[in-house]
Amino acid sequence: MTDTSHNHRLYIETVGCQMNMLDSELVVAALRQEGYELTDSPKKADTILFNTCSVREHAEHKIYSALGRLKYVRRRRPQTVIGVIGCMAQKDQDLIFRRAPHVDLVVGTGQLAEIPRLIREVRARPQRQPQKAVSLDRTSGSVTRIADSFRSYDPLRDPDMRPTPFQAFVRIMIGCDKFCTYCVVPTTRGPEQSRPPSQIAQEVRLLAEQGVREITLLGQTVNSYRHTENGRLYRLSDLLAMIHDTDGIDRIRFVTSYPRDMSDDLLQAVRDLPKVMRYLHVPLQHGCNDVLKRMKRGYTVEQYRDMMHRIRDLIPHCSVSSDFIVGFCGETEQAHEKSMDAVREFRFKNSFIFKYSARSGTRADELFEDDVDDRTKRRRNVEMLELQNQISEEDNAEFIGRRVQVLVEGPSKSAEKAARRQPPPTGRPLSVQLMGRSECDRIVVFDGNPRLVGSTAEIEVSDCTGTTLIGSIVTREVRHGSSELLPILS
């Protein structure tokens, strides 16, 4: 007999990148159609989903620990459905059922559309039958068959799951064909596939109608975007031009770029299209050619330098951020010093620095020994972080006395913390510390009325830290659900 005793409360925990945040938004939207409501506690939920990441070992450990704790929840509330979805589901598949036999669902990145049906299936059977939906392995047949098994999932949207009600992610491609030796993404997200530009433009229009003002186009290598529609080839530069004039959209960003595909037409589009923000995230990963070769990144430091020169020449004031891996297999002290030199030379706005962790199923794991001990990895990580922070602070100091435009996103982290410690008295406070991002992606904090959230403001910068510009409002534009523009001097 069908178990109808459940309460339609969904708890979803998301780890990893923006792609995962978007996937969670879409899964939640689909489950809302089935009558589910979100809850912030697994204790109140009858359906618990983990949207997972496989890029770092640490993220996987955390999920397995969380699953271990849920064994007891399942004993107390047998109607609870527990699912693991996303990258780890695609990578580990049956291993998840072996390590956590109380899991009901394992659904890979290419099968997310199946989730509502699979949850129904689990509930429909008195004797629980684990359900698995994953895509084909990348070595299991023709590229077309494998690509078909990874379906891009971009149906309904859920405003409650967005970073803010006026910011949204839009996926323009899935998968990756670069096969860097340390990376699991080509396995967990499948072959590179770009979505049709007309579909993307329609989604952007829909989001604008829902009040979204800033969109971030997502792709693992977003600037590798290529799609032929009605006989015309669209690259990322063409797509940016196509969506640029969408009414209601004021800001467009895109992440993450791949150095070798940073073409001049794209840089010119960033320069010439005023709504496209002057910010590029282009991971270098390492500053030593031998290591880049072992990583199979497909470029040398010299080629990356050439790209940086083209960026600086073509787009004045464009900020660039990077990712780095420290402690990759065979990384000597000299190689690490070359990475440090690269941080000094390229002066990134910020860098995401990771200690290398071997991932099963990658070429690096098969070919090379993970021979840099953890202490050394930690030390190199700290050294690079300190250097990057010093550079970020020096470059942020250049902004003191200048004005930047921000989209006001909400209270700053410290304002949120303070409100949690001591909730404000009844009524809305007249002024709190707010935060927004500049056009070059710097975090800016300033005092202002909370009703400014969702509007743009001009901020004069008076101070800074390595991560934040601090300033005060010069002018603001308020747009609360109407197209009325009210410039107010403060």
Ligand code: SF4
């Ligand atoms: S470009 Fe390399 S690091 Fe980036 S997703 Fe593809 S394989 Fe992974």
